[in-house]
Amino acid sequence: MTALAIARNTFRECIRDKILYNLVLFALLMIVSSYALGQLSLGHENKVIVDVGLSAISIIGTLIAVFIGIGLVYKELEKRTVYALLSKPVRRGEFLFGKYLGLLLTLFVNVAVMSAGLLATLLLRGGVSWQECLSILPASYVMFLSLALTTSVALVFSTFSTPALSALFTLFLWIIGHYNSDLLSFAQMNAWGPVRGILRALYYLLPNLSNFTWVDSRSIIHSAGYYRPIDAVAIAWMTLYAVLYSGCLLALATWVFARRDFK
Amino acid sequence: MKPRRVLRTLASSVLALASASVLVAVQMRIDERLVDAAAGPDLLYFSSPAGVKKLALGYDSMLADIYWMRAIQYYGRRDLAERRPVRYKNLAGLLDIASSLDPDMMEIYRSGSTFLAEPDPVGAGQPQEAVNLLDKGIDRHPLEWRLQYDKGFIYFWHFKDFHEAGKVWLNAGRLPGAPDWMAGLAASTLSKGGAIETAKMLWRRQFEDSTRAELKENARNHLISIQADEERWTLEHFVEQFAARYGSFPRSLEDLVGAGMLHYVPRDPSGTPYRYDCITGEVFLSPETQITYFPAPEVYREAYRHKLSSLRDRREKPAK
Numbered sequence: 001m002t003a004l005a006i007a008r009n010t011f012r013e014c015i016r017d018k019i020l021y022n023l024v025l026f027a028l029l030m031i032v033s034s035y036a037l038g039q040l041s042l043g044h045e046n047k048v049i050v051d052v053g054l055s056a057i058s059i060i061g062t063l064i065a066v067f068i069g070i071g072l073v074y075k076e077l078e079k080r081t082v083y084a085l086l087s088k089p090v091r092r093g094e095f096l097f098g099k100y101l102g103l104l105l106t107l108f109v110n111v112a113v114m115s116a117g118l119l120a121t122l123l124l125r126g127g128v129s130w131q132e133c134l135s136i137l138p139a140s141y142v143m144f145l146s147l148a149l150t151t152s153v154a155l156v157f158s159t160f161s162t163p164a165l166s167a168l169f170t171l172f173l174w175i176i177g178h179y180n181s182d183l184l185s186f187a188q189m190n191a192w193g194p195v196r197g198i199l200r201a202l203y204y205l206l207p208n209l210s211n212f213t214w215v216d217s218r219s220i221i222h223s224a225g226y227y228r229p230i231d232a233v234a235i236a237w238m239t240l241y242a243v244l245y246s247g248c249l250l251a252l253a254t255w256v257f258a259r260r261d262f263k
Numbered sequence: 264m265k266p267r268r269v270l271r272t273l274a275s276s277v278l279a280l281a282s283a284s285v286l287v288a289v290q291m292r293i294d295e296r297l298v299d300a301a302a303g304p305d306l307l308y309f310s311s312p313a314g315v316k317k318l319a320l321g322y323d324s325m326l327a328d329i330y331w332m333r334a335i336q337y338y339g340r341r342d343l344a345e346r347r348p349v350r351y352k353n354l355a356g357l358l359d360i361a362s363s364l365d366p367d368m369m370e371i372y373r374s375g376s377t378f379l380a381e382p383d384p385v386g387a388g389q390p391q392e393a394v395n396l397l398d399k400g401i402d403r404h405p406l407e408w409r410l411q412y413d414k415g416f417i418y419f420w421h422f423k424d425f426h427e428a429g430k431v432w433l434n435a436g437r438l439p440g441a442p443d444w445m446a447g448l449a450a451s452t453l454s455k456g457g458a459i460e461t462a463k464m465l466w467r468r469q470f471e472d473s474t475r476a477e478l479k480e481n482a483r484n485h486l487i488s489i490q491a492d493e494e495r496w497t498l499e500h501f502v503e504q505f506a507a508r509y510g511s512f513p514r515s516l517e518d519l520v521g522a523g524m525l526h527y528v529p530r531d532p533s534g535t536p537y538r539y540d541c542i543t544g545e546v547f548l549s550p551e552t553q554i555t556y557f558p559a560p561e562v563y564r565e566a567y568r569h570k571l572s573s574l575r576d577r578r579e580k581p582a583k
Contacts, residue, residue, distance in 0.1 A: 041328060044368065048328045059322075178320045178321060213320075226367060
């Protein structure tokens, strides 16, 4: 219950944040501008709208996850509100979990609003059925999963580092996470056992964000652009991976945060 | 509000507006200076499709759209193309990257191959690159008969390789969803390769099926050019008949009407009279013609004249 109260407050704080509004407005503008871009694409107007819309949702969502996520704990420390909060019967783990849930709720609302904007753009433009429009929603959900994972990475760094460094580390991990499969390829190519082992360990250790980008050798956005259904089993595996990995990162963040001395 | 404050607000607004207009003027001057620089070197910063796909970080579908639109702009901006050392040097590269980023976008293969294959000034004049692009599409979509149809079209029209075109269309006709006329097209091409009838059928189909204005216009221009060629060759045929009958070429095309061979002298599809050379007996399009003319290959002319001769022989036979 305490975690939920913190989550509610974090959500309210995020909603009041002007940067957040600007980003949402920017995403909506991109979706609308994709309508104009579609005119240049010779017969692929709706596909361009879906591609630009979903990419905007993903990029803006990632920016929110990183730049709000890195300040989640740091801001509380800087404003010293954390002292008042932790002096009450609130465990540090609950505090972190509440903060995480609050940002997740913000991201969910953002993704939902942006997806609704995208669907509205498509329906207003015409040429697509309701069923085709709705087939885009699983892609939005997968993006949300990816954002949940990115937020947990940002949260871990936020517990022990400054916002600038946390942003840098999170963005590095985000990029590495997209090339994670290369580590496995390098491991398979490397004949020397220990190096192979290290590379393989890194592959499982680092967040694999390409899990949320590719399904059956096609990118999620690509499949959505052609209104191809995304395999429900694949989505279930992605959900499980996101929940487990985020859970591990939250546990790590709690462990680090619990050891911090606020004196 | 105090008058002084109103005055200050007014002065600030005037100043802001004046600055904005000066800013526009300054930007226009900068743009003028950059006219040549805007054309820039004809560079393709990333030439490896695999490399671009790797760098896309999962946004490959959006990048494919960007590359496709870049290819369209690259092809469509004729004023820029004129200033390049090689007009469409990077068109094939752009289409290759776009099709690697999104291998399912049929328009890249279909329209892209048209952009590449059509001769200058309509296209890049690179039919082999067009075949390569279509082969890439066929590799990815082996059951898509339209790609095979387009490939056969390039062999037929641009390479004049009627046998290969017929073979490709024969394969296309066997694919699921292929229209019935495909088999007829293949048979016609394989039996009397070079026949102008096949060419007319192809352009008519492209004219009827194309949803894009510029492709429709291109097909229309080809059909009009064939019509003009047929009329010219028919006139030349009668000129030869006139010469055979009277021992010399007619002095003007009107003489054919006088000799009872024609009811009237036709004009080209734009309504401009044909030019006639009474020394060689050849009929040309006038320089004042309004049609966008695409010259037909010599084999078409031979096939058409052969057809006219057979018609004449058939007509004369009962008289004998």
